[in-house]
Amino acid sequence: MTTLVCIKRVVDSSSEVVLTDDAQAVDGRYAGFTMSAHEECAVEIAVQLGDATVMTLGDADAVEQLRAALAVGCTAATHVVADPQTFGPADVAREIAAVVRDSQESGGGHDLVLLGNDAADSGDFQVGIRLAYELGWPVVNGVTNVSVADGQVAASGAGPDGHETYRLPLPAVVTVLEGGVEPRYPTVPGRMKAKKVAIDERTPTAEPAGPGRVRLLLPPPAPSDVQILGKGAEAAPAVVDVLEQLGVLSR
Amino acid sequence: MILVLVETSLAGDAVEVSREAVTFARDLSAAGGGVPIDVVLVGEPSASLVDELAAYGVRRVHALTGPAFEAFSGAAWASGVLAVRETAGSVVVMAAGTPRGNEVMAHVGARAGVAMAANVLSFGGLSPFTVTRQVVGGAALEEMQLSQRPAVFTVAGHAVEAAPADAPGPAEVVVETPAVAEADLVARVVSTEEPEPDLSGSLKSAKVVVGAGRGAGSSDGFGDLLELTELLDASLGVSRVVTSLGWRPHHEQVGQTGSRISPDLYIPCGISGAIQHWAGCSSAKAILAINTDAEAPMVTKATYAVIGDLHEVVPAINAEIRRRRG
Numbered sequence: 001m002t003t004l005v006c007i008k009r010v011v012d013s014s015s016e017v018v019l020t021d022d023a024q025a026v027d028g029r030y031a032g033f034t035m036s037a038h039e040e041c042a043v044e045i046a047v048q049l050g051d052a053t054v055m056t057l058g059d060a061d062a063v064e065q066l067r068a069a070l071a072v073g074c075t076a077a078t079h080v081v082a083d084p085q086t087f088g089p090a091d092v093a094r095e096i097a098a099v100v101r102d103s104q105e106s107g108g109g110h111d112l113v114l115l116g117n118d119a120a121d122s123g124d125f126q127v128g129i130r131l132a133y134e135l136g137w138p139v140v141n142g143v144t145n146v147s148v149a150d151g152q153v154a155a156s157g158a159g160p161d162g163h164e165t166y167r168l169p170l171p172a173v174v175t176v177l178e179g180g181v182e183p184r185y186p187t188v189p190g191r192m193k194a195k196k197v198a199i200d201e202r203t204p205t206a207e208p209a210g211p212g213r214v215r216l217l218l219p220p221p222a223p224s225d226v227q228i229l230g231k232g233a234e235a236a237p238a239v240v241d242v243l244e245q246l247g248v249l250s251r
Numbered sequence: 252m253i254l255v256l257v258e259t260s261l262a263g264d265a266v267e268v269s270r271e272a273v274t275f276a277r278d279l280s281a282a283g284g285g286v287p288i289d290v291v292l293v294g295e296p297s298a299s300l301v302d303e304l305a306a307y308g309v310r311r312v313h314a315l316t317g318p319a320f321e322a323f324s325g326a327a328w329a330s331g332v333l334a335v336r337e338t339a340g341s342v343v344v345m346a347a348g349t350p351r352g353n354e355v356m357a358h359v360g361a362r363a364g365v366a367m368a369a370n371v372l373s374f375g376g377l378s379p380f381t382v383t384r385q386v387v388g389g390a391a392l393e394e395m396q397l398s399q400r401p402a403v404f405t406v407a408g409h410a411v412e413a414a415p416a417d418a419p420g421p422a423e424v425v426v427e428t429p430a431v432a433e434a435d436l437v438a439r440v441v442s443t444e445e446p447e448p449d450l451s452g453s454l455k456s457a458k459v460v461v462g463a464g465r466g467a468g469s470s471d472g473f474g475d476l477l478e479l480t481e482l483l484d485a486s487l488g489v490s491r492v493v494t495s496l497g498w499r500p501h502h503e504q505v506g507q508t509g510s511r512i513s514p515d516l517y518i519p520c521g522i523s524g525a526i527q528h529w530a531g532c533s534s535a536k537a538i539l540a541i542n543t544d545a546e547a548p549m550v551t552k553a554t555y556a557v558i559g560d561l562h563e564v565v566p567a568i569n570a571e572i573r574r575r576r577g
Contacts, residue, residue, distance in 0.1 A: 011387060019391070037507075037527075090361075123385060123387070125369040129354070129361055130360075138437040159440065160349075161261055164323070164443050165444075166441060179504075212398075215393075216386070217383075217391070217392050219390075231559050235557040235567075240571045246537060
């Protein structure tokens with residue numbers, strides 16, 4: 001039983017967002033980068049399940065995120081080298097499916113593909129589901145816990161009416177939400193080992209159809225009209241006046 | 252025709268974000284010269300739900316029934332939505348941007364071989380059909396063309412305010428039991444456990460939320476904040492730093508990867524207001540920020556602010572509330 005976990009290099013959520021001149025992407029010169037938070041948890045689950053390969057579709061810099069996943073226990077990495085801004089969710093799903101199929105043909109094969117529920121930047125909420133249709137596999141979406149036993153995957157997470165459990169045969173696609181597992185920190189030996197892993201580089205199998213993006217824009221900056229109620233403990237009466245005005249103190 | 256997937260609560264009402272999606276559909280219908288709006292939902296609707304949807308300007312309510320729809324399966328729901336779409340000939344298929352809404356619309360997009368735009372805030376032109384949606388947790392927007400038919404998208408929570416139609420007519424109910432392939436039932440919910448009390452459900456519906464960030468200092472730094480929460484009958488929400496450090500459980504997290512809240516008042520204490528957190532709290536009607544840094548994004552975006560250490564300010568507020576209550 002081997003797992004493929006798919007990650008994406010995205011802008012760190014603590015960065016200020018500045019757009020490129022062509023308004024097609026966030027300008028990386030002003031941003032820090034990380035992997036999406038949900039994917040950190042998908043990587044943790046993949047490592048716990050054992051024998052995990054990590055993959056990404058991204059530019060040359062995305063190697064950094066692959067190494068991060070290798071440092072916490074993934075044992076192999078595949079890098080589809082491409083400009084992710086020109087790939088829509090259907091394009092990305094097709095490229096992941098190609099990696100899965102090639103792995104099957106070479107005798108390896110993955111029984112389970114894990115992804116994040118949605119990427120922190122493009123927020124498409126659909127790559128895992130489109131991948132499942134590409135492969136003809138079932139897909140469970142937005143779960144926090146995943147376990148595998150006897151060729152079956154059990155996955156669970158919060159639903160609108162309570163904690164929901166799915167149980168289905170492998171192979172399957174599962175998309176993960178943050179909150180069920182604690183992603184481990186890499187150890188120094190883990191980092192050293194990660195540097196030595198040879199990354200399997202690939203080129204995309206087809207020209208991307210694209211994301212349908214016309215342009216990115218920034219929300220209009222709201223002028224700050226904050227009313228400063230005071231400094232330190234002395235502000236307490238003014239705060240409670242506001243609470244009374246807003247009617248949240250009635251009791 | 253515009254087809255909207257409507258989600259219902261356990262009590263059988265249309266959830267607020269679904270009513271928002273129908274309101275959005277009405278604006279789209281008006282722009283398109285009065286295209287009829289149908290909704291599709293799972294289970295037989297009560298008479299009061301049908302009346303409510305009629306008041307929102309819905310022409311027809313398609314109810315998906317039968318064993319295939321008794322437990323949730325994204326593929327089965329999408330198959331049902333597309334069965335309705337085929338007979339009714341919809342050019343737009345949409346839902347609220349909830350976990351279910353995004354999931355089912357992603358299945359619809361994949362099955363129909365068309366794009367799906369998640370978390371749309373507004374639409375621009377109709378030809379080509381252009382939508383603006385939230386990306387990077389709402390820190391940026393994307394204009395996206397949906398040139399294929401059906402146009403498939405979800406509406407971001409609170410993009411519009413749910414409002415009944417000015418001149419509604421009656422709505423007709425059509426009960427349908429479309430055939431669902433076995434393959435679409437493989438990944439379905441096999442059990443649902445009652446949620447533990449006081450999980451994120453109360454956070455999402457709370458009228459007042461007290462927020463806590465790195466400024467809490469440690470897992471022991473929440474005493475005064477919890478007291479304020481109790482005094483205001485509020486819920487506690489925390490930033491991602493707080494859950495990552497293990498100070499508080501994940502179900503209390505507000506943000507891009509936690510709960511999205513829309514209380515009447517949000518009181519973030521010691522939270523700087525990075526994108527990750529702002530994505531979860533930007534729908535609050537008023538914000539009262541307590542922070543040592545007057546330049547923190549949370550302070551400049553707030554309605555009211557106190558500049559100071561939460562460990563000094565919050566106990567003083569608690570004492571003042573108790574004093575006024577006698």
